[in-house]
Amino acid sequence: MTEAMSLIVDGEVERSLKLAAHDLRSYPGQVAMGDIEPRKAGQVAVKLQDVLVACGMKQTATHLGLHGTRDDFHASIPLEPVIDRGLIIFEQDGASLAVEAGGPFRFYIPNHAACQMDEIDECANVKFLDRIELTAGRGFDNRPQDEDEHERLHRRQAEGE
Ligand SMILES: Nc1nc2c(c(=O)[nH]1)N[C@H]1C(S)=C(S)[C@@H](COP(=O)(O)O)O[C@H]1N2
Ligand SMILES: [Mo]
Numbered sequence: 001m002t003e004a005m006s007l008i009v010d011g012e013v014e015r016s017l018k019l020a021a022h023d024l025r026s027y028p029g030q031v032a033m034g035d036i037e038p039r040k041a042g043q044v045a046v047k048l049q050d051v052l053v054a055c056g057m058k059q060t061a062t063h064l065g066l067h068g069t070r071d072d073f074h075a076s077i078p079l080e081p082v083i084d085r086g087l088i089i090f091e092q093d094g095a096s097l098a099v100e101a102g103g104p105f106r107f108y109i110p111n112h113a114a115c116q117m118d119e120i121d122e123c124a125n126v127k128f129l130d131r132i133e134l135t136a137g138r139g140f141d142n143r144p145q146d147e148d149e150h151e152r153l154h155r156r157q158a159e160g161e
Contacts, residue, residue: 014056048086102127
């Protein structure tokens, strides 16, 4: 499988972007993930907010489409609750974020709700993120709908690790 090493930002934006890890490294607000989540020490993120400024998000955007093509996992979440806290992890220990850690790009919401407790839950921390799509209204979302489906997904993920 070819590795998606860039992150597309498109949809309700003034300028579509195709970002590489080194583009994100030049962003002003670099976040040390170890300060937020000790298990993620060594990982570095940028703020979603800075990406939205860079693409010139339109007023019409209401939702954030988070696409992980590698395993066909997609979430569409309301922008408002994550606009100030959403992060994009792109680096670990000076190298690109490994696939094992959900790289090369991973969406992350600090203090996320537990799985399936909210539209914005742990399940929305999309791994292998290769496209951020701003949409007017809710977009495509194939996160598990019920407990069984979710349980199966978690089991598959645990086996893959
Ligand atoms: N691309 C992708 N991202 C994903 C998933 C997935 O199956 N594929 N699972 C989600 C779910 S259901 C959860 S609970 C978290 C688990 O993250 P963790 O493996 O880092 O604990 O990742 C989320 N992100
Ligand atoms: Mo989950």
